[in-house]
Amino acid sequence: MNLRKLDLNLLLVFDAIYAEASITRAAKKLGITQPALSNALRRLRDHLGDPLFEREGHGVAPTPEARRLAPGIQTALRSIDRVVSRAEDFDPASGAREFSVIVPDALEPLLMPALLNAASREAPNVTFVMRPLFAAGIEQPLCDKTVDLGFYLEAIDNEDIQSSFVTAMPICVAVRADHPVYRTKESFTAEDLCEAGFVVIDSGLRKMTRIEQAIQARGLSRRVVCAAPRIWSLPYIVAETDLVATVPRVLGEYLAPKLNLKLFDVPFDLPNQDWYMVWHKDFDLDPAHVWLRRQVLALFHDA
Structure with a gap:
């Protein structure tokens, strides 16, 4: 596959169809007409040599090849979004961002209601997806940058991961x-x-x-x-x-x-249990991520 010949906007089309499981809903999500989206999907199919999505019921379902491609495409799009966002100031009142976070059970009642309330007041377009801590642990999703922020019982010994103490819990x-x-x-x-x-x-x-x-x-x-x-x-x-x-x-x-x-x-x-906030170093200067970390530190300081 020649990446130079690939229109990267087609990856947005792929991502929207994969998320919505519907050509109609994906077109609405992207703000384009259904024929325009169908044409873009045809171009992507030709480029990748796979149908990618097949009709199923009232929508579409990904092919095995689309399921294989999806995690990498989603990660790439998130990375591009973060690189672009660094060039802009993050205005909590109007800025939109979805944060993927790993919050252990012990911290949920202390952190999440307060964080959601703070976002509702100051950053109404910020949303959160809480991820489980899988058996592989917290380090891998942080290194993959599929998780924006996590919390752990010790600082992580990895040069790519930043750790900041947040609270001591009896x-x-x-x-x-x-x-x-x-x-x-x-x-x-x-x-x-x-x-x-x-x-x-x-x-x-x-x-x-x-x-x-x-x-x-x-x-x-x-x-x-x-x-x-x-x-x-x-x-x-x-x-x-x-x-x-x-x-x-x-x-x-x-x-x-x-x-x-x-x-x-x-x-x-x-x-006490010493809890640390952990994230990938690539987010250090990300304006939205800086805002999030400041909110977390303020919430623990006031708790």
Whole structure:
């Protein structure tokens, strides 16, 4: 394929059809007529030697070759958009941008409502797509620049990735408020920790947690009854059982009144969870990205 002969506007046509799964909707999205879009698609098909999209129901479906091409085309278009946007100032009041972010469960109640409210007031055309943290981890999507911003429990040791400390989060013990053993207690002791049945996170995405390290360092052990894949599961299981859990205090305080939970301090000194904001260095001077990072830092500073 000779890239010099490819009209790059045809990639916008591909992206619109792939996203909308409809020639009519794609033409409307691009602000062109349906015949003009069909003509552009014909040119792209001729250039790539593949039908790319075939009729299915009331719309179109991508061919295997189109599915193969789509991630690379989407990444290329996002990169071009960012390069062009650097030459312009970002005006939050009128500027449009979609940010792809990875926000771990523990930070969602602290960050996302406040960030969405701030964007609604100051940048009404800014939108967010929250991405899951896949088994491959956070580093690869940051390096691929398919994610604009993420949050992680440590600075990332990669010369292409920037890391900025945002908050230190204490851990607490959560039980249901009417728990038969702990409802009248004022504190949660090391003996309680050894005797209680725990629900914990079981995730291939994390190393041994700091509380597990602290427990083992004291020659103690806890009885794990249930391992759940997400930290959000823990408070809900605790609320309906006699199990207990250790969770970030901000998450415990957010859910305690909703689920009728009682929170205790951990019965020994435990380092806080240090959270970092992480992004690819290519976004350092991106005006919209700078605006986003400033919003995040302000929200954590005011929290």
